[in-house]
Amino acid sequence: MKLKLTATLSIFCVGIMMAQEKKWTLRDCVEYALEHNISIKQSELDLQNADLAKADAKGNFLPTVNANASHSWNIGLNQNITTGLFENITTQYTSAGVNVGVDIYNGLQNVNRLRRANLSILANQYRLDNMKDDISLAVANAYLQILFNREYLNISKAQISVTEQDLKRTKELVSSGVVPKGDLLEIQATAATQEQQKINAENALRLAKISLAQLLLIQEYESFDVVDEDFMIPSTVILDYTPKTIYEKALTVRNDIKLSEANVALAETDIKISKGSLYPRLSAFYGYNTRASYQDIVSGAEQDPDNPNRQIGVVQETGQSVVTPNFRSIISGPNNIFEQFGDNGGHGFGVQLAIPVFNGFATRNNVMRSKVNLERSKLQLQQDKLNLENTINQAWNDAIATYKAYEAAEKTLEARSEALKYAKERFNVGLMNSFNFSQAQSRVDNAAAELIRTKYDYIFRLKVLEFYFGLPISIN
Template structure:
């Protein structure tokens, strides 16, 4: 009874571990891989941040239309030699002052620089979105390439393992035939070398598969690249009948849809706005301003006067001719505490406002040089747009030629494989009845394996070339969401 319980527990544990291992292995389709990369790829996330920066720059440009308002406040202590308000003399004392102020300014006319800067900022947002879209398209193609590479290497591993299984069976059969004296021992050595070569080929194929998984995992930002796998949901068929289109039709369609042309056009318009902004510096600027300020002191102030009893009068001169002294009454100031701070702020208010006109006359050719510099950038943008158009035309024709060549290669390699399979079957029949030696049979088998590998390589190369051609025709692997 105890043994049965133990066996049941072990069985349940093994089943649980098996289900856990299956649950951890994610089987990815091509569309799932592309969608996941569009959401998680680091390069795409950086491009999305560039779009946010462009939006912030647009807000900055709009802010140039608005007035600037700034407030200021200060409180100071003057310690040491200061003027005494009662005597007018300098003496060591400590005084305190507070001041408040508000200033505002607004551009009325600035050579249309603010307007052009805002238009440029909006174009920069568009350009950054095109750049993001181009990055998403590039990542989609890279994911497709890496995905198809994994499928190709998986097929190659499968072929190599099947080849090893066949050779191991041949080796076991040959060992029995050597013991029976039917075939020479030398044939056995050849087969052992063949099996070892097969095992080495499997190691190389599995390493290539692991590296291809790593490449796709990096595009998807996955950490556990060894524990995921892909599903072959692809088909080596031209489902969208893209090969029926002519290169001219594909190129004309690409001119309407390709992101690199739209991005180059947006950069050209940005360069035009930069020239307009630079030219705006030739014109005068007119701005308006307003300032408000007030202050308060914490020192005693003179609140009145009283006669100087100790020295009631003092001579200030004499009458010409009689030399009679001219006297004045002497008074002493009467100090009192400073008024309340808020009363002083109210009594000491001051306002100033007006307009400011600035006319550029000579600035060391800086404005002119800046205009010329932006004109050069404009010409470069025009050339870049033209070059992008030429590159697109060349890429479309190259992609069409590559796809056509890949299709021909795939078809011819398929025919070759069929012929190699028939040749191998014939060689096997001869080998089984002793009419062919082991070396010649191994050669036929190697040719078959190479033909199988050529078909696998040609198949997935053709599929990727079709994906590229579809991209130029405006057919993405998956619809790219706009954010």
């Protein structure tokens, strides 16, 4: 049992270590962000509300059916339905009914509301997709920032390794009297500076990882890391297209433009709905109502045994009394409630025409307000198109500029590296002092950092252009 428990704990610990050591790809990060982002979840709820609004719009075509029931007690002076007299009694009544109403014509408002509901679903879907695009781009930017800081840290470590070798060589030269001790101090200062740069690079990498982890809503960000890959300049044909071509393609694929176009269609439908209130409204109705009473009723009559006859007159010639049987009412309890409902039921139906005449300019103002909203939506669409065109032109120019900067940084690093080799040869034979040698090393360090910066800056600019062209975000 102890052996099994130990094996189980070992497997559990290994599982935890594997979970902690997982390294995320860009695709992993994007998919996780799209699944867990709070703004996306809120937008998905908005889409669900739009679906419910469509169900409401469909329901407007169906008849309205309402049932009612009531039971009342009347205490005090009430008419006795048995005797017809007013008495101080308590009476009970139950009534029930059902009413049905249906719109026959209401200015096509129900039709237009259904159209609007469909457009609203489409608009919310575009809004959700646009939010996903923006988050994907933000994740890609944060991911590239980690790669940049990691590569810069690797270069810093490599520079320290080279400086340590130079420091060892300088100690030997100082011992042999080839170079003064001041050169050794200069190299030691350079090593200390590079160590500080490495610490700064480690902090920058850690902050970049935390930033991406927080963007993904990952709480255990201390163990968060991305895959170890060396991303080179990706091959792409996006720069073969002109900004105008990319813009024209973006108009057909960008969700923010589709959203603005859907908002224009929504505003146009709102005008039709508002104008529908200007037309007469024709509706039909049907109602059924019934009632029941809990009072005693007269169920029949019988001859009064105590007074079987009663005089109704006298024969004038003979004086003989004219009598008739004396009947009295037979009082019994109320009929069965369901029988009363059946006997007392009544129907009512008809059509109703409502013609709007004057309502304080409310309908007219609603129409004008809808027209204003339409113009605002059209202007917003134009502004979004202008913003998209400006963004694409700026992104295209930035991509060209950063690529040229990358090429220049590459040439600069190559030249600085050759200069450093020459300086090192001169330093080793005592023809260059440590200060000038340190300056040559510093220029190489700066050139290497600039090459990394321009590299990832260019990669991100390419991703932005491809993003606007409708291509999925990837680095490979």
